[in-house]
Amino acid sequence: xxxxxxxxxxxxxxxxxxxxxxxxxxxxxxxxxxxxxxxxxxxxxxxxxxxxxxxxxxxxxxxxxxxxxxxxxxxxxxxxxxxxxxxxxxxxxxxxxxxxxxxxxxxxxxxxxxxxxxxxxxxxxxxxxxxxxxxxxxxxxxxxxxxxxxxxxxxxxxxxxxxxxxxxxxxxxxxxxxxxxxxxxxxxxxxxxxxxxxxxxxxxxxxxxxxxxxxxxxxxxxxxxxxxxxxxxxxxxxxxxxxxxxxxx
Ligand code: NI
Ligand code: MN
Numbered sequence: 180x181x182x183x184x185x186x187x188x189x190x191x192x193x194x195x196x197x198x199x200x201x202x203x204x205x206x207x208x209x210x211x212x213x214x215x216x217x218x219x220x221x222x223x224x225x226x227x228x229x230x231x232x233x234x235x236x237x238x239x240x241x242x243x244x245x246x247x248x249x250x251x252x253x254x255x256x257x258x259x260x261x262x263x264x265x266x267x268x269x270x271x272x273x274x275x276x277x278x279x280x281x282x283x284x285x286x287x288x289x290x291x292x293x294x295x296x297x298x299x300x301x302x303x304x305x306x307x308x309x310x311x312x313x314x315x316x317x318x319x320x321x322x323x324x325x326x327x328x329x330x331x332x333x334x335x336x337x338x339x340x341x342x343x344x345x346x347x348x349x350x351x352x353x354x355x356x357x358x359x360x361x362x363x364x365x366x367x368x369x370x371x372x373x374x375x376x377x378x379x380x381x382x383x384x385x386x387x388x389x390x391x392x393x394x395x396x397x398x399x400x401x402x403x404x405x406x407x408x409x410x411x412x413x414x415x416x417x418x419x420x421x422x423x424x425x426x427x428x
Pocket of ligand 2: 238360
């Protein structure tokens with residue numbers, strides 16, 4: 180798979196079959212997403228065939244409605260409550276795939292599971308009220324014959340990651356390290372231990388000064404645990420190809 184980092188927690192994944200997944204669409208207003216990339220999302224290089232939403236906070240959902248409407252055939256996969264909310268906002272209900280924990284969906288070339296996160300999921304409305312956004316989650320993307328990617332979404336460290344490791348054996352994890360709202364680098368290193376993943380892409384840091392964790396700290400914490408998990412550091416706009424052989428331990 181080919182992974183493009185749009186900045187903060189937003190990723191585009193291009194599977195080996197050419198299908199594109201946009202995860203946690205915070206694009207137009209994302210202060211760290213390069214303008215060039217904002218323009219290119221949805222073009223042939225960055226197709227939007229599926230839209231995945233981990234939870235209801237603005238930095239994960241801000242452009243969900245407009246992008247879902249612009250890509251009318253793309254399934255939008257999220258939890259049950261956010262799917263309902265998107266329908267209320269005018270997204271075609273035919274495309275909404277509201278999931279819950281324990282379930283999976285099979286698509287062309289990949290299987291998608293929704294797994295628990297320890298976080299919150301309220302959706303901030305324009306009038307300042309908060310709509311219940313169900314339980315926050317993460318995704319396991321099992322590419323047929325390819326990489327198994329765990330995108331945790333915003334989460335604290337949780338023992339559930341050991342279950343995720345046992346059930347899915349992810350090769351690669353995308354984990355938040357910024358602290359305050361999510362894991363810090365030390366907890367993220369422990370998550371790598373739980374997950375037994377070969378490689379990790381840190382995210383959800385540096386966007387705002389309050390998100391203080393750094394990839395360097397993650398590397399230090401992994402070393403303290405005696406882990407040789409490969410840390411793939413991406414700047415907003417960076418594109419990387421990942422295959423399972425890259426993360427050999
Ligand atoms: Ni959040
Ligand atoms: Mn967030």
